[in-house]
Structures are given as structure tokens and as C-alpha cells.
Amino acid sequence: MGAQETLGGGGDTLVIGVRAGRPHLDYWGPALAGGRSTLLDPRLLERAGAHGMLDAGEAFDLFPESGVGFTGAPALRAWRASGSFVTQLAHSGTRTTPEGVELVLADARAGVEAVLSIELDPATGVAGFRSRIRNLGVEPLHLDWVSCAALELMDGEVMAFGGRWAREFDAHRFRPGPGLWSSEARTGRTSHHAPPFLIAGEAGFGDSHGEVLGLHLAWSGDHRLFVERLRDGRLQAQAGELFWPGEMVLEPGASYETPSLYAARSSDGLNGLSDRLHPFVRDRILGGRLRGKPRPVHFNTWEAVYFRHDLSELKALAETAAGAGAERFVLDDGWFRGREDDTAALGDWTPDPIKYPDGLGPLIAYVRGLGMTFGLWVEPEMANADSDLLRDHPDWILGEPDRVQPLGRGQYVLDLTRPEVSEAIFGQINDLLAGHAIDYLKWDMNRDLTHPASRGRPASHAQTLGVYRLIDRLRAAHPAVEIEACASGGGRADYEILRRTDRIWTSDCNDPIERQAIQRAFSIFFPPEVMGAHVGPAASHTTARTTSLDLRAMTALFGHMGVEADLRALPARELDALKAAISLHKSLRPLLHGGRLIRQAPPDPGAIAFMVAGDGRALASLAQIETPRYNAAAPLRLTGLDPEALYEVRLVNPPFRPQAAMKQIPALVRGEILGATGRWIAHAGLPTPILRAGEIAVFQLNRITR
CATH class of the missing domain: 3.20.20.70 (Aldolase class I)
Structure with missing residues (x-):
């Protein structure tokens, strides 16, 4: 049984194991009792070996290498002019850091050292992965690819993001088949068409349900992000900087460090993912500098x-x-x-x-x-x-x-x-x-x-x-x-x-x-x-x-x-x-700018709904993007409120168009203020106006009792 390191944060436990000199991500999920990795018997992680492969099976770990028997896309591709390209890095030490660990891997014969840095934010449970390669040899080391880390994905669906100018962050889903799917940007920026982030999770994951893992490469230049189905059926994801030919050459003693790959997991779908990422961005990426600071209009x-x-x-x-x-x-x-x-x-x-x-x-x-x-x-x-x-x-x-x-x-x-x-x-x-x-x-x-x-x-x-x-x-x-x-x-x-x-x-x-x-x-x-x-x-x-x-x-x-x-062209009413x-x-x-953003399930598939909640208040939006499928709207159910609290609810923008569009107008839609519990709003919903394509309803909710 090899050594294990345990990190805890945000209600999660992350366990890194070292076995036979190789680094493994043994566990990442809900907090283990007492945070004790000793609850994990490494024998539970053993996999059966199949015929038609190497005797030890697919040598997949946190930093897989071709030289140790990994036949998928490796985490490191390096070579020297002499022709040497095989690396067999082995664990040579572990260092603790304030929020994580550094695993030192070395190959004296290849003259290469790799340091894998793994952190887990104590407050949010967002993990950070990066790697640093040092040339210990006597001749230059050419780097073609260095991954921040290789992470195993759940075998379900991947949500990737593409788009173009004026249509950014266009999400699309797919179930990975055999081989490798790659998203690459060579434009010198994160790009409109291949932004460096994706989400993987169980089939059918949604806003508020499903196990998901979100990945975000923090780098503003050329990059590569890929998902690969290995021969034994597992899925790996890697991310890193995309080098131009001959761009990254390390002289003897020199080092290269990857950008950080940030990852967060959730058992509650995309909303649970944002529940971790938003406070992480506010406090760790922005350093808290915008908290409590009004953003000027x-x-x-x-x-x-x-x-x-x-x-x-x-x-x-x-x-x-x-x-x-x-x-x-x-x-x-x-x-x-x-x-x-x-x-x-x-x-x-x-x-x-x-x-x-x-x-x-x-x-x-x-x-x-x-x-x-x-x-x-x-x-x-x-x-x-x-x-x-x-x-x-x-x-x-x-x-x-x-x-x-x-x-x-x-x-x-x-x-x-x-x-x-x-x-x-x-x-x-x-x-x-x-x-x-x-x-x-x-x-x-x-x-x-x-x-x-x-x-x-x-x-x-x-x-x-x-x-x-x-x-x-x-x-x-x-x-x-x-x-x-x-x-x-x-x-x-x-x-x-x-x-x-x-x-x-x-x-x-x-x-x-x-x-x-x-x-x-x-x-x-x-x-x-x-x-x-x-x-x-x-x-x-x-x-x-x-x-x-x-x-x-x-x-x-x-x-x-x-x-x-041009505001001067607006009619006085507008x-x-x-x-x-x-x-x-x-x-x-x-x-x-400080609440919890919760994406909602709209009553019509051609609509988009979400809510921001916090400190006893909430603001919810229902925007009808396409012509509604049916001629009357179902109630808008909003999750994320205190179920036992009573809320005062009003429609911020009652419709001003002719009443003929609605033969019957609910009191809430007429502009009256109503009361309802969070449980009622989540299960029975709020009456909505009949929205045509291009119309929106915004609801304000204030808690009045607990």
C-alpha cells in the first residue's frame, strides 16, 4: 500500500495516492469521516487486466506518460536533439504547501523533474492543478506538450463551449465515443470559438441535478483542452498551453510551469458548480477587491x-x-x-x-x-x-x-x-x-x-x-x-x-x-x-x-x-x-453582485429563467426567447428559497400591452403584491403573464417571516 495525502475543503475530501512511484487521484467527493484517507483501501482501486493490452493494463494516473506504458495522449511530450524522448518519472518526495501538496517526480536518466502541485480551496472546495518541468540534463529539452494534470471523468456527457464573435459561450453536449475530442485555440487569446473550459457529468445532468465536474484553464493565450476515451473505457481530460513548433525549449537548469487548471465538482448540477466557483472567483481570483464595492452603472x-x-x-x-x-x-x-x-x-x-x-x-x-x-x-x-x-x-x-x-x-x-x-x-x-x-x-x-x-x-x-x-x-x-x-x-x-x-x-x-x-x-x-x-x-x-x-x-x-x-433618441416613456x-x-x-445565482427550469422550453437570492431577498427573471409552445403559461417554479419562510412577491414589470393578449389576468400579473412560502413557490409556482417571443417577466421576492 502506497502513501496517501488528504486535502479537505468546501465539504469535500480529495485523496492523492502514490503507488509504485506513480501519482493517483484516488478519491474526490463528499467529505470522508474525519477526513481520514485511511478509510480508503487502495486494493479497492485495482482494475482487472484485459487481453490485447500491456500486462499491467492502461497506466493511467495524474500525470500519465508513454514511457511507463500509457497508450493514450500523455501528459508530457518532451525530446532532445540527441533523439531521447522516453521519460519514466517516479515519485521522489512530497512537500506540503499552505493549501495543498507538491508531488516531486524525477527521472535521472532522462534528466527531467516534474513537480505536480495540487490545492483544494478550504472555503469552496475548488481544486487547482498545475505542473512544473525542470531540465536536469546537459542539453536543451524541447517541450511539445505539458498538461496541468490528467483527470478521470465520469462516463456520461460532456458540455463544451464554442461560439463566434457576437455569439460567445455557445454550449453543446456530447457523449464521448472512441478516440479523442480536442478543443484548441491558436488565436493568442482565450478565443470566441474554443474557450478553455468544459463540464463533464452523468448523463442528463442539469441545472439542479446530477454529478458534474467543471474544468477551467486560467490562461489567456493559446491552449488545448481534450477528452479522450481510453482503450479500457475510462475517460481522461487534460488541459494546458498550446505551443508553436519549437516554442518551449528549456536550457539546462531551466523550468516551465503550466497555467493553473481549476476544477470543481458538484452533486447538484450546474447550480452547485456555480455555488463553488462564484465565491472562489470573488475571494481568490479577484482577491475580494469587488466585495461590497458598488459596480458603477x-x-x-x-x-x-x-x-x-x-x-x-x-x-x-x-x-x-x-x-x-x-x-x-x-x-x-x-x-x-x-x-x-x-x-x-x-x-x-x-x-x-x-x-x-x-x-x-x-x-x-x-x-x-x-x-x-x-x-x-x-x-x-x-x-x-x-x-x-x-x-x-x-x-x-x-x-x-x-x-x-x-x-x-x-x-x-x-x-x-x-x-x-x-x-x-x-x-x-x-x-x-x-x-x-x-x-x-x-x-x-x-x-x-x-x-x-x-x-x-x-x-x-x-x-x-x-x-x-x-x-x-x-x-x-x-x-x-x-x-x-x-x-x-x-x-x-x-x-x-x-x-x-x-x-x-x-x-x-x-x-x-x-x-x-x-x-x-x-x-x-x-x-x-x-x-x-x-x-x-x-x-x-x-x-x-x-x-x-x-x-x-x-x-x-x-x-x-x-x-x-443614443439616449437622446429614446421616447420620454422609454x-x-x-x-x-x-x-x-x-x-x-x-x-x-453578492447573492447566489440559481438557474431555473422555465415553464416553456423556449424560455430562459434564473434567480439571484440572498439575505432574505431574491430577483427572478423569465425571458421568452422563442414563440411559446402553448398558448397559456405554466407557473414559474423557483428553487433555492427558504422553504419555511413567507415571501412578499411582486412582478416588477407588469405588461403594458393591451389586455386582449390575456383574457384573464392573474392578480400578480396585474401588479398586486402577494404572499407565498418558499415551499409553495418551489412546488406550485408563481403565475406568469402570457409572454410572446421577446418579452420578459421579472419578479421581486422579499422574505417577511421565517
């Missing part, structure tokens, strides 16, 4: 004026926005020298002398005089081909010399691995922040990396670290400035970028029909307070669909709320409704 100028910047028009917009309740005015793209469209001027971060003859100061002073703080859009990692920066320094782009690479939005990626480039960009942004009362940066990244090379070497890894260093340096110089992570919308959404930012722009699509699905999937891994959610124009510029102000406002209400439309929605959002911010 934004007004963003983009869909109001685009590149058309006129000082008097912007002041009028600011005045209207402040009157509607906005607390932060964000000047989006188009403010800097020579920027008339998206083909020029990126990299020249000084105010346009024609649009702003006296600089940004007068606009900032006006905005602040209205009681709002001021934010600014920047894209520091990029430069247009048509820019003074690249005319002066054409060699500052990421790529190989004398190679033509395709443009993206008329721009190139700057080589932030070079100190002189990073220093120049830091200097420009630092001057802006030091010289103006700017409280917020919307940090965009609108171009995929296509030739990620620097000085003749692949540099995607180093570029990602360069972005982190630049943000970290600016934050250190201006600690009060908040930063939003944006990459053509939700193209850079991961826990590592969130460590150094305060908001994620979820999508460039403000169409609330699309946003309901986008935000629902986003909410599995991220809490609402970091989810940028804006009220856009009635006619969406990404989908051309026209939606009501009610649906747009009530959809944005549940995130970090903002407005991104502007009043928007003011009321913003006022409601402000009154409920402690709940919305």
Missing part, C-alpha cells in the same frame, strides 16, 4: 456615436446619461489622433487635436461635474499599419521579418516581448492616466495572432506573459484605476486575466435575445458583477433585430449594468422606464 459611447466624436454632442449625451442614473461615462473608440475609422491610428495614444483641441480635460471635467467618473477605451497591444508608431518602428510588430501576414481590422499585434515596445506603450498609457482623472480603462484586443514570432522564435507564450506584465505594471502605477477585459467582446474571458481586471465585456452583441443565452452560459463560471451587460439600441447593430426597452433593460439588470445607445430599471438595479446591487 456605465454609459458607453460606442453604439451612440461610433467614431463620430463631437464635444458638444458628447456633453449632451453625458448630461442625458447622468440624468438617467449612469455613474461612469466611458469614451469608446475614436478619441485619439487620426482615428476616423478602424483602419488607422492605433498605437498613437494622444487625443485627436481636431476633435479635442484642448485635449480630453474639458470633457472629463464636464463628466465629473455631472457626478460621473470617466473611463476610456484603449487597445494597447495593437497598432494599425497606418499609424505613426509603425511608420517610426515598422519592426515592432509580432511576426517574422520580410513575411507578409494578414491584417486584422487593419492592424498588427505589437511585440510586447521586447522591452522597448512594452516601455513605449506603457509610457503612452501611463501619461494618459497620470495627466487626467481617468478611473477606468476598457482594454480591448481585436485581432487574432497569426505570426506569433519575435526575433526569429515562436513567442505566443512570451506575448501572453508580456500582456500580463503590462497590465500589472499599469495597475501598480495607478491602483485606483479599474480595467475591463475586452477582446472583440468575450474573446478573452478566463480566470487569469480576471486576476488583474475588474470586468469582462461579455459580448459585442447587445441584442437581449442573444444576450440571455450568452449570459446564462457565462454565469456558470463567472459571477454577475464581472459580467458587462449593456442596454443597447432598439435595433441591434449585430443582429438587426428590434427588441423592446423592457427586454433590453431587464436583461442588462442582472450583470454589471450599462447603457450603450427614458423613464430606463431610469426606473437603473434605479432598481442600484437598489438591488448588493443582492445581484
Whole structure:
């Protein structure tokens, strides 16, 4: 019997065993009595061996290697120019850390050491896995792949996430068959099409039922995430950084450490998963810096004026926005020298002398005089081909010399691995922040990396670290400035970028029909307070669909709320409704940004429903996305309330359309306040209005007795 290490946290126990020199994840589930791993007899983990395979069977463990008899995709692929590629790492020691253990594996003959770090957050039970490879040999070690860890999945279903620009976090399910399914991103960001997270669980798992395991790779660059069915029927999942050919070469004595793979398990479906991940993000990823800090309601100028910047028009917009309740005015793209469209001027971060003859100061002073703080859009990692920066320094782009690479939005990626480039960009942004009362940066990244090379070497890894260093340096110089992570919308959404930012722009699509699905999937891994959610124009510029102000406002209400439309064009009744929605959002911010988000089963399959509950209050949303299947709505059952408590319930937004749409209107739908227990609401439900496609009902619940 080998050694075992036990970690506990969040009501879970995680047991790591070492047998025959190999690391194993022996148990991860509900807390064992007293947390004692001695309750686990390793003989219970033995598997029968089948013919047609190696005598010892499939050598699967936490860090499987081909050299020890594993025939699936290994956790390490390394080689030397001499031809050596076989590794047979064996346990050589265990070190305890404040929240976990480090298992040291070594192969003296191969000249390789691997350190596996495993942590379990005491409060939430979220586990963190990463590995570090050190070259103990005398010649360079080439790394083709290093996994954070290999985890066994339940044999059921996998929920993966794909999408595209303006349709991010598109969830799809599949049952893994024979072979390997892989999701890879080579765009230099977490990507719209292959974000680095997935969920695996028992067949048919849902929002509130089923055993599930969620995986999230905290890395903002190229990555790979895969699920493989092994020959003995087991399923493994791995995640790690995706290297370009020859990118990761360790000189003698050098090391490489993977990003962290965060994993959480739940016996209560996706809601149970979020119950662990949301507080983990709030306290560990964000470091608690947003707890109790009201998230200011934004007004963003983009869909109001685009590149058309006129000082008097912007002041009028600011005045209207402040009157509607906005607390932060964000000047989006188009403010800097020579920027008339998206083909020029990126990299020249000084105010346009024609649009702003006296600089940004007068606009900032006006905005602040209205009681709002001021934010600014920047894209520091990029430069247009048509820019003074690249005319002066054409060699500052990421790529190989004398190679033509395709443009993206008329721009190139700057080589932030070079100190002189990073220093120049830091200097420009630092001057802006030091010289103006700017409280917020919307940090965009609108171009995929296509030739990620620097000085003749692949540099995607180093570029990602360069972005982190630049943000970290600016934050250190201006600690009060908040930063939003944006990459053509939700193209850079991961826990590592969130460590150094305060908001994620979820999508460039403000169409609330699309946003309901986008935000629902986003909410599995991220809490609402970091989810940028804006009220856009009635006619969406990404989908051309026209939606009501009610649906747009009530959809944005549940995130970090903002407005991104020309408010001067709103009819007076709609502007009043928007003011009321913003006022409601402000009154409920402690709940919305600190409560428990619980996705619900809607009464119609073409609807999306969820609730945020906490501190005796709750706010629930029912959005009808498609034409209802039936002509009368079933009650909305809401789980997650105190079953014995009595709640005062009201419909926040009673329908204003003609009563002919409903021959009979329930009292709750008419706007009357009713009382019901949490148990009644969960089992019998609340009466709902008859919703047509594109309509929404929002219920407010306040506990009045226990």
C-alpha cells in the first residue's frame, strides 16, 4: 500500500495516492469521516487486466506518460536533439504547501523533474492543478506538450463551449465515443470559438441535478483542452498551453510551469458548480477587491456615436446619461489622433487635436461635474499599419521579418516581448492616466495572432506573459484605476486575466435575445458583477433585430449594468422606464453582485429563467426567447428559497400591452403584491403573464417571516 495525502475543503475530501512511484487521484467527493484517507483501501482501486493490452493494463494516473506504458495522449511530450524522448518519472518526495501538496517526480536518466502541485480551496472546495518541468540534463529539452494534470471523468456527457464573435459561450453536449475530442485555440487569446473550459457529468445532468465536474484553464493565450476515451473505457481530460513548433525549449537548469487548471465538482448540477466557483472567483481570483464595492452603472459611447466624436454632442449625451442614473461615462473608440475609422491610428495614444483641441480635460471635467467618473477605451497591444508608431518602428510588430501576414481590422499585434515596445506603450498609457482623472480603462484586443514570432522564435507564450506584465505594471502605477477585459467582446474571458481586471465585456452583441443565452452560459463560471451587460439600441447593430426597452433593460439588470445607445433618441416613456430599471438595479446591487445565482427550469422550453437570492431577498427573471409552445403559461417554479419562510412577491414589470393578449389576468400579473412560502413557490409556482417571443417577466421576492 502506497502513501496517501488528504486535502479537505468546501465539504469535500480529495485523496492523492502514490503507488509504485506513480501519482493517483484516488478519491474526490463528499467529505470522508474525519477526513481520514485511511478509510480508503487502495486494493479497492485495482482494475482487472484485459487481453490485447500491456500486462499491467492502461497506466493511467495524474500525470500519465508513454514511457511507463500509457497508450493514450500523455501528459508530457518532451525530446532532445540527441533523439531521447522516453521519460519514466517516479515519485521522489512530497512537500506540503499552505493549501495543498507538491508531488516531486524525477527521472535521472532522462534528466527531467516534474513537480505536480495540487490545492483544494478550504472555503469552496475548488481544486487547482498545475505542473512544473525542470531540465536536469546537459542539453536543451524541447517541450511539445505539458498538461496541468490528467483527470478521470465520469462516463456520461460532456458540455463544451464554442461560439463566434457576437455569439460567445455557445454550449453543446456530447457523449464521448472512441478516440479523442480536442478543443484548441491558436488565436493568442482565450478565443470566441474554443474557450478553455468544459463540464463533464452523468448523463442528463442539469441545472439542479446530477454529478458534474467543471474544468477551467486560467490562461489567456493559446491552449488545448481534450477528452479522450481510453482503450479500457475510462475517460481522461487534460488541459494546458498550446505551443508553436519549437516554442518551449528549456536550457539546462531551466523550468516551465503550466497555467493553473481549476476544477470543481458538484452533486447538484450546474447550480452547485456555480455555488463553488462564484465565491472562489470573488475571494481568490479577484482577491475580494469587488466585495461590497458598488459596480458603477456605465454609459458607453460606442453604439451612440461610433467614431463620430463631437464635444458638444458628447456633453449632451453625458448630461442625458447622468440624468438617467449612469455613474461612469466611458469614451469608446475614436478619441485619439487620426482615428476616423478602424483602419488607422492605433498605437498613437494622444487625443485627436481636431476633435479635442484642448485635449480630453474639458470633457472629463464636464463628466465629473455631472457626478460621473470617466473611463476610456484603449487597445494597447495593437497598432494599425497606418499609424505613426509603425511608420517610426515598422519592426515592432509580432511576426517574422520580410513575411507578409494578414491584417486584422487593419492592424498588427505589437511585440510586447521586447522591452522597448512594452516601455513605449506603457509610457503612452501611463501619461494618459497620470495627466487626467481617468478611473477606468476598457482594454480591448481585436485581432487574432497569426505570426506569433519575435526575433526569429515562436513567442505566443512570451506575448501572453508580456500582456500580463503590462497590465500589472499599469495597475501598480495607478491602483485606483479599474480595467475591463475586452477582446472583440468575450474573446478573452478566463480566470487569469480576471486576476488583474475588474470586468469582462461579455459580448459585442447587445441584442437581449442573444444576450440571455450568452449570459446564462457565462454565469456558470463567472459571477454577475464581472459580467458587462449593456442596454443597447432598439435595433441591434449585430443582429438587426428590434427588441423592446423592457427586454433590453431587464436583461442588462442582472450583470454589471450599462447603457450603450443614443439616449437622446429614446421616447420620454422609454427614458423613464430606463431610469426606473437603473434605479432598481442600484437598489438591488448588493443582492445581484453578492447573492447566489440559481438557474431555473422555465415553464416553456423556449424560455430562459434564473434567480439571484440572498439575505432574505431574491430577483427572478423569465425571458421568452422563442414563440411559446402553448398558448397559456405554466407557473414559474423557483428553487433555492427558504422553504419555511413567507415571501412578499411582486412582478416588477407588469405588461403594458393591451389586455386582449390575456383574457384573464392573474392578480400578480396585474401588479398586486402577494404572499407565498418558499415551499409553495418551489412546488406550485408563481403565475406568469402570457409572454410572446421577446418579452420578459421579472419578479421581486422579499422574505417577511421565517
